[in-house]
Amino acid sequence: MRTTITLLAIILLSLTTLAQTKYEKGMRKAFDLWEANEAMEAANIFERIAQAETNNWLPPYYAAQVNVFASFSEKDEAKLIPQLKKAQDLVNDAKAISKDNAEILVLEAQLLTAWIVYDGQKYGMKYSGKISELYTKAAQVAPDNPRVVLGKAEWDMGAAKWFGKSTEPYCDDVKRAIELFATFTPEGEFHPKGGLDHAQEVLAENCNK
């Protein structure tokens, strides 16, 4: 009889984990698709998870991220503007769930950068101050987050380049970000952890000259 109870307990437990796995399964599938260059399909899954898991900031965060990254290469205004607006809605959803989250602040800064990349003359004035502020706030919340350090360094480098100044002063920040990536432990399986490759690219392109 005791075994029966144990067995029942195990099965019940596995049933509850099954419900949890749904989230994990979904997230894993989305990440796989994203890696396989099916970004929009991945975004759709993140969005579906976001509307089912209303207390988790990660699904809207990733859904927004897919849209933001796709926007950097989008040239068609009629598609780009709704895409960025959608990303902003998703960022707002994530912010409503998790306040003062450095990862979301960095994503929002990247989102606004996408507007400037699209039309610097029109959006440069509007967003450059706001972006600086987002990075400053992110650095206050999580000074040792490698994505915060990298994002801020990249933004400062962009500004320095634009003004014809040396990007060298920010190389130390990029190096520091690379070191931080090495020791960074994400809070969970699906928490943001990427960016090391990009940091090395930035370093190779702008430093050691």
Place this chain on the structure above:
Amino acid sequence: MLRSIHLVVLVITLFFFGIVTAQETISGVVLQKNGTPIFGANVYLEGTYDGASTDEEGKFSFTTEEKGIQTLVISYVTYEPFMMAADVSQLSDLKLTLKEDFNSLDTVVISAGSLEASDNSKVSVLKPLDVVTTASALGDFVGALQTLPGTTTVAEDGRLFVRGGDAGETQIFIDGIRVFSPYTPTANNTPTRGRYSPFLFDGITFSTGGYSAEYGQALSSVLLLNTIDEPDQEKTEIALMTLGGGIGNTQKWEKSSLSVNTSYINLAPYVAAFPNRNDFEKPFESISGETVFRRQFDTGIFKLYAAFDTTNFELTQEDINLAEGVNFKLKNNNFYTNASYQGDLGRTWKLQTGGSFTSSNTNLGIIDDNINNTENSFHFKLKLKKRFSNQIKLSFGAEQFLTDFTEDFDNQSVSASYGYNNNISAAFAETDVIFTKKFALKAGVRGEYSELFEQFTVSPRASIAYKTGKNSQLSVAYGDFYQQPTQDILKFQQNLEAQKTQHYILNYQYVANNRIFRAEAYRKQYDNLITFDTEFAGFESNYTNNGDGFAQGIDFFWRDNETIRNMDYWVSYSLLDTERLYQNYPTTATPSFANTHNLSVVTKYWVEDWKSQLGFSYQFGSGRTYTNPNNPGFLQEKTKDFNNLSFNWAYLIDQQKILYFSVNNVLGFSNVNGYQYASTADANGNFNRRALLPATDQFFFVGFFWTISEDGSDNQLDKL
């Protein structure tokens, strides 16, 4: 015992697989209205993990363990979200058509009459930056608007003259609330500027006709300025200029922010270094301060704006009839405050409300006459908006204007006090209907009651827009507009009626690829204009509402930011034909503030290596009319053409510092604004004349701007 365990396992396993196999398949196809499949749409059951994306043929299929009534959701950018509640068993082989989102970029917009400076790429002709980077504008938003079609260059005035209308026919609104005295007072031949800092606004709509029923008391044009909702960061700004200096600070908190700006302008050093045609006893001096407080709420935003400025100067100007010239002194104190709230009321209702109060005191001395006047004005407005769907919107509201004006006049022989109270109540309603992405209508009506005139007026307004191609559209607009006579008349005579115009506008617009082309033809009919029978308006004049007139013409605008790398330019041309009978005109004539041809060319070129923006702006205006008493007729002759080429150079020293240099009238054209004739003929029976020249032909400006932000990384791009 063991057997029973096996049994339990079996039962449970069966039960478990039972759930898994008790699935429903949800499938179908998602199409556009014309039958084209939509690829990549997100299809799912609301609140569940179950869903899929559509394939190239618009097909989707997924399974669910959900039972009973569920909501199927389909979402895809640029389309309206689709929702359908049904039993899961019925959600197979569906054929669903998504409706286009009418808020999306390629929907037709009503563009007749209105020119925007905003981020709204559908209608915007100027970018917010242009206001401060146009060479001839010298940082004045009104100056930048004078490079747009539909405006007339009246160089000695500086205010907006739109399509044959005088400057008083344009009204200015901040956040939907009326500004009663928007311009800084100046001497006779010196152009004025807008009182308010261009950095406070992030959206400007300049309507040269046919505007919404929400706005009244403007015969020709409205200028709508929207203040920034949230400043980007905490900062201190310092400006040092050849004419003075300024300092500003912005503080931000969780949900609110406060900006304070002060500036001091003194022309004395400049006038000493570059003497001009005016003989200053006391050069122009002005102290101003403005502050904006903003507070965000969960469903709305509150803004409080307040500005104070004091101006004074004294000078002697040449006059043909007085050898010693005319002594003119002025002291003006102006206070303006504006509070507004915008918020959601739920169920797609929106509320916009606000009020403004202006108190303006002017002390004028002209030779021996002293005039002291005070205007206190109040405006309150409440507006509600209801969105029935993305296709049908309704807005309606009411507003109240109160004006109390008093004036004291005295000289050696006369002393008088007079004034008036002018209260106007108004109500308006307007609806926007988007029939299809190609065809939209806006129709409204406005009613106004004037307590002073005991007169009720009704003004219908309507416009429609039709998309003629992917990037082009046609709009037409019609409207009736009423406006009371200005202060200069009302202070002497209140037994009058409102003046009236009717606008007919046809607009064509082509927008593609960073290029904009607009052409707009219009006809404006004036009625009930005020006339009087003396040289100057006064108590002894006889006033009537019998004046009338017309203005017609065509305006062109072309902007191109694409063809030449790093270069942005625009060209505006306006053709105007206008005549009117008003004021003390003995006959119908073209007024001296209107001319036939106006051309503006503005270019901005970014030089990467110099970290500099170089800007040129050229303005041409054909001659304006004046009366030559040596010949028969009235306003029968024209001055020579007006030409001006301005240049500016903005150099970015680093992220935080910018050096700005500009010259007005680089080529030194000598422009003539008109002529003043002697009141009596000389011995030969000839009336002598004096040319009305600008105070100075050329004007230099050097400024240094420094922004200090918390993180040291804010940049001066916004000053560019």
